[in-house]
Amino acid sequence: MHNELKITDMQTLESNKKTIEESTNPISLDLPDFTTDSYKDAYSRINAIVIEGEQEAHDNYISIASLIPNELEELTKLARMEMKHKKGFTACGRNLGVEADMEFAKKFFSKLHGNFQIALEKGNLTTCLLIQAILIEAFAISAYNVYIRVADPFAKKITEGVVKDEYLHLNYGQEWLKENLSTCKEELMEANKVNLPLIKKMLDEVAEDASVLAMDKEELMEEFMIAYQDTLMEIGLDNREIARMAMAAIV
Amino acid sequence: MFGLIGHSTSFEDAKRKASLLGFDHIADGDLDVWCTAPPQLVENVEVKSATGISIEGSYIDSCFVPEMLSRFKTARRKVLNAMELAQKKGINITALGGFTSIIFENFNLLQHKQIRNTALEWERFTTGNTHTAWVICKQLEINAPRIGIDLKKATVAVIGATGDIGSAVCRWLINKTGISELLMVARQQEPLALLQKELDGGTITSLDEALPQADIVVWVASMPKTIEIDTDNLKKPCLMIDGGYPKNLDEKFQGENIYVLKGGIVEFFNDIGWNMMELAEMQNPQREMFACFAEAMILEFEKCHTNFSWGRNNISLEKMEFIGAASLKHGFSAIGLDKQPKVLTV
Numbered sequence: 001m002h003n004e005l006k007i008t009d010m011q012t013l014e015s016n017k018k019t020i021e022e023s024t025n026p027i028s029l030d031l032p033d034f035t036t037d038s039y040k041d042a043y044s045r046i047n048a049i050v051i052e053g054e055q056e057a058h059d060n061y062i063s064i065a066s067l068i069p070n071e072l073e074e075l076t077k078l079a080r081m082e083m084k085h086k087k088g089f090t091a092c093g094r095n096l097g098v099e100a101d102m103e104f105a106k107k108f109f110s111k112l113h114g115n116f117q118i119a120l121e122k123g124n125l126t127t128c129l130l131i132q133a134i135l136i137e138a139f140a141i142s143a144y145n146v147y148i149r150v151a152d153p154f155a156k157k158i159t160e161g162v163v164k165d166e167y168l169h170l171n172y173g174q175e176w177l178k179e180n181l182s183t184c185k186e187e188l189m190e191a192n193k194v195n196l197p198l199i200k201k202m203l204d205e206v207a208e209d210a211s212v213l214a215m216d217k218e219e220l221m222e223e224f225m226i227a228y229q230d231t232l233m234e235i236g237l238d239n240r241e242i243a244r245m246a247m248a249a250i251v
Numbered sequence: 252m253f254g255l256i257g258h259s260t261s262f263e264d265a266k267r268k269a270s271l272l273g274f275d276h277i278a279d280g281d282l283d284v285w286c287t288a289p290p291q292l293v294e295n296v297e298v299k300s301a302t303g304i305s306i307e308g309s310y311i312d313s314c315f316v317p318e319m320l321s322r323f324k325t326a327r328r329k330v331l332n333a334m335e336l337a338q339k340k341g342i343n344i345t346a347l348g349g350f351t352s353i354i355f356e357n358f359n360l361l362q363h364k365q366i367r368n369t370a371l372e373w374e375r376f377t378t379g380n381t382h383t384a385w386v387i388c389k390q391l392e393i394n395a396p397r398i399g400i401d402l403k404k405a406t407v408a409v410i411g412a413t414g415d416i417g418s419a420v421c422r423w424l425i426n427k428t429g430i431s432e433l434l435m436v437a438r439q440q441e442p443l444a445l446l447q448k449e450l451d452g453g454t455i456t457s458l459d460e461a462l463p464q465a466d467i468v469v470w471v472a473s474m475p476k477t478i479e480i481d482t483d484n485l486k487k488p489c490l491m492i493d494g495g496y497p498k499n500l501d502e503k504f505q506g507e508n509i510y511v512l513k514g515g516i517v518e519f520f521n522d523i524g525w526n527m528m529e530l531a532e533m534q535n536p537q538r539e540m541f542a543c544f545a546e547a548m549i550l551e552f553e554k555c556h557t558n559f560s561w562g563r564n565n566i567s568l569e570k571m572e573f574i575g576a577a578s579l580k581h582g583f584s585a586i587g588l589d590k591q592p593k594v595l596t597v
Contacts, residue, residue, distance in 0.1 A: 240274075
């Protein structure tokens with residue numbers, strides 16, 4: 001059996017060689033044509049999701065500040081950064097002559113948005129941080145990391161700047177949860193069980209449009225899992241706990 | 252800190268291991284789930300050299316499985332993500348085990364230096380090929396006489412002679428062993444001619460011609476797809492050193508007086524107290540490991556934090572001697588035929 005495996009594997013490696021060289025050549029990197037109608041159509045939704053995401057992030061950080069007033073200054077700073085990102089991404093759409101489909105985007109976030117509002121009302125800070133500072137931020141970082149590789153030059157530059165900031169946000173929620181892990185673990189696990197499947201659904205929902213932008217679903221999911229796992233690890237959860245939490249993503 | 256990047260030998264195997272380790276989310280997943288799984292740091296270990304020095308290290312499973320080889324983007328990501336994780340953990344020197352270095356080389360990953368917010372520092376990684384080549388040569392020198400092959404009269408065939416390990420083995424055999432004849436086999440003829448010129452020796456030949464003449468065959472390449480080997484045509488005794496990955500030559504070569512040795516495997520002088528080599532199906536998992544992994548440990552013992560084995564055809568005799576001496580000093584030895592009850596004298 002193994003021999004079979006070895007032989008065919010190597011054959012694949014060999015026969016892939018040409019394709020690999022072609023596709024890894026930076027000049028001929030398979031960038032999509034940014035001017036086609038199909039690209040712009042898909043972009044109108046993806047761009048809207050990003051703009052709406054940044055707006056919601058802004059609102060969410062301001063809301064979170066109402067639960068931890070002594071962090072107001074820091075959270076306001078983060079919120080302001082999100083607005084800057086929103087402006088940047090709006091410019092990306094304008095640059096391509098695309099009008100963002102904001103109605104679609106609002107609907108796209110509605111469930112997660114609803115869950116965040118409920119948690120906020122109840123004063124469940126852990127759930128709020130899980131939704132915004134872990135799930136949404138990891139979702140954003142993964143999408144931006146994949147997008148950078150296939151974006152038009154203007155959007156690429158803007159997105160690179162945004163990603164640098166986003167790592168800071170992830171860090172913020174991470175630090176609070178780390179400090180309070182002993183008291184918030186249970187709520188974190190529960191909130192994750194409810195909200196991680198939503199992220200998975202959102203990823204599935206956006207996959208087709210993303211693929212028009214040359215963003216691979218598998219890669220998006222992997223990037224998300226990396227950011228998600230990294231954060232949970234930093235918070236102080238062990239491999240088994242993380243595995244149990246990640247389980248909610250494969251439903 | 253030293254690091255080892257490894258992976259399972261098959262998808263089924265990977266799922267079984269994930270389940271054992273408590274990674275239920277991927278243990279239950281299909282191949283698509285595995286394609287999106289991040290690399291996992293699965294074990295930390297402390298290793299004490301024969302000289303008394305202690306070092307710490309980590310084993311990272313890239314979550315790559317050979318079934319992903321046909322999905323080159325996936326394979327590429329698995330390797331790069333595992334390397335990023337190693338670097339983020341602050342590991343000084345990490346060996347690329349199994350298919351990892353093969354993918355790195357064949358998919359030309361040198362041009363993918365930037366992984367997210369990490370710029371990979373190549374000096375933190377080693378293919379481990381220098382140590383592997385040295386170990387294979389030692390296995391040959393030590394084990395051939397044990398089965399009645401006189402090195403001075405022996406014809407040695409190296410299959411995959413132009414590869415990184417293959418060319419190093421040829422270089423050593425010509426310069427250090429006094430073998431009677433070296434037969435060099437490889438797919439591409441041009442690099443073969445260059446190697447022959449560099450060595451000022453060795454005979455270029457085909458696999459079909461080489462096998463019946465060889466007392467010793469070193470396999471450091473995959474076998475051609477259509478190969479049918481008639482073991483009756485092999486010399487008896489014949490020593491086969493399986494330096495490829497995965498180690499599966501013994502399934503192909505069975506017969507009286509044909510000895511198949513797992514090439515590039517070393518044994519440590521002491522139990523290490525880790526679980527990972529059990530998963531790599533070593534015969535004595537507390538002591539045995541791939542020589543490429545041992546290279547990362549040796550470099551850490553020696554505080555030699557550099558990409559010691561890197562690129563292709565950069566393995567000099569001096570480097571082999573250095574890593575070989577350090578290997579022995581810290582308590583490694585090449586596994587031999589007597590370590591293998593599976594020796595095939597049917």
